Amino acid sequence: MAKPRRGVKFNHRNGHSSGTDGRRSSFSDISEAASEPGSPDKTTNGGDTIVVQQPGISEYEKKKQTFLTRALWTFIMIGVFFGAMFMGHIYIIAIVTAVQIISFKEVIAIANVPSRARRLRFTKALNWYWLATTMYFLYGESVIYYFKHIVLVDKVLLPFATHHRFISFMLYIIGFVFFVASLQAGHYRFQFTQFAWTHIALYLIVVQAHFIMNNVFEGMIWFFLPVSLVICNDIFAYICGITFGRTQLIKLSPKKTVEGFVGAWILTVLFGIGMTNVLMRYKYFICPVNDLGANMWTGLECVPNPVFTPHIYHLPIWFPIHKSFSMTPMQVHILVFATFASLIAPFGGFFASGLKRTFKIKDFGDSIPGHGGMTDRMDCQFIMGFFAYMYYHSFIAVYKVSLGGVIETAITGLTPEEQMELVKGISKHLFNQGVIAEGVLECLNGAVRRR
Structure with missing residues (x-):
């Protein structure tokens, strides 16, 4: 009787091999083990299992490849960002829109995986709806607010502008009714969880990104400064952390240190002051958008916000050195922006880290090679952009009568007869000021009388 050879495993009748613990290995376990780099290939020779060791990629080569990929895509993103910013506001708005959609898709995908297994047909369609x-609601609000002098005088766009909120509400109601009608017995908990998760994603990503887009309309500086402060703070925190970081900051991100946190704050403040002094010299950055066709080379024209105008501040008489100095108020505001970007905005990243730990994932996706998902790069930007919008409208914005506001008031608050009287009055005023000729005035008055 021949002795069994050592090191040879015999297959069971059902075709599955048993592990050392007696459990049956699944197909996915075998596939994953075989697909790992450096794992041995198993072949059979007359019923015997022969293990062939394949040469694997060294850890150094892996890190090198990851670093090169990450660096390449970092420069690509920087190039696209600055190229879009110099080409005009409309290109930055397109980038913000793309970030909205991709980030929403990544966050929704975290909790949307089981829907296919549950055979719920409309879950994905409802998310996109x-x-x-x-x-539609948020972009419409922005377009109407910033370009009402164009929208409200257009025959086609006027009904959409005046009834925009009602139209948006009815679109939401249609989706709500469709969701309720799609509820299936046995899946209620999952479907309502999806409903809640989708709305959370809409608030945390789409709504906050909408305010970032509004910052672009208010002036490129209110978009570029918050974005650059967050990016530089992240870089400074990494440099300070690996240089002299010792004390762990928060358990959600074990690599974050108190020393890196504080050091990045100081360096970000210095960077913000220097960058602000440069950007304030160009009207392309400080002027609100009044021409979507403008770019860095054509520029914009406006009366600068007083926050960019130097003021002379007098020190108390007992102060030992200079009795007065000149400074723009923006140099004070940038201290607040830099402090928020350093001390508060990183908690957006900590929130994202906690979310990933909850779902046991490393990244939100693989949209950006070497960096993970879009959400992994934008987690701090959303809350920073939201803060910039709120701070700007609370402490910096100058509210005055605008052409669009006057047209909106005239269209929505006056009867047609009163609007014609307004036209006559304005035309007479323009004639008295020498802006229009007498023939133009007679033509306008004749047209109004015939009406």
Whole structure:
């Protein structure tokens, strides 16, 4: 009787091999083990299992490849960002829109995986419908607010502008009714969880990104400064952390240190002051958008916000050195922006880290090679952009009568007869000021009388 050879495993009748613990290995376990780099290939020779060791990629080569990929895509993103910023505001708005959609898709995908297994046909379609409805409402609000002098005088766009909120509400109601009608017995908990998760994603990503887009309309500086402060703070925190970081800051991100946190704050403040002094010299950055066709070379024209105008500040008489100095108020405001970007905005990243730990994932996706998902790069930007919008409108914005506001008041608050009287009055005023000729005035008055 021949002795069994050592090191040879015999297959069971059902075709599955048993592990050392007696459990049956699944197909996915075998596939994953075989797909790992450096794992041995198993072949059979007359019923015997022969293990062939394949040469694997060294850890150094892996890190080198990851670093090169990450560096390449970092420069690509920087190039696209600055190229879009110099080409005009409309290109930055397109980038913000793309970031909205990709980030929403990544966050929704975290909790949307089981829907296919549950055979719920409309889960994914409803998610995209909520996104489209929300973006229609938010983008419409921005267009009407900043370009009402164009929208309200257009025959086609006027009904959409005057009834925009009602239209948006009815679109939401249609989705709500469709969601309720799609509820299936046995899946209620999962479907309502999806409903809640989708709305959370809409608020945390789409709504906050909408305020970033509004910052672009208020002036490129209110978009570029918050974005650059967050990016530089992240870089400074990494440099300070690996240089002299010792004390762990928060358990959600074990690599974050108190020393890196504080050091990045100081360096970010210095960077913000220097960058602000440069950007304030160009009207392309400090002027609100009044021409979507403008770019870095054509520039913009406006009366600068007083926050960019130097003021002379007098020190108390007992102060030992200079009795007065000149400074723009923006140099004080940038201290607040830099402090928020350093001390508060990183908690957006900590929140994202906690979310990933909850779902046991490393990254939100693989949208950016070497960096993970879009959400991994934008987690701090959303809350920073939201803060910039709120701070600007609370402490910096100058509210005055605008052409669009006057047209809106005239269209929505006056009867047609009163509007014609307004036209006559304005035309007479322009004639008295020498802006229009007498023939133009007679033509306008004749047209109004015939009406």
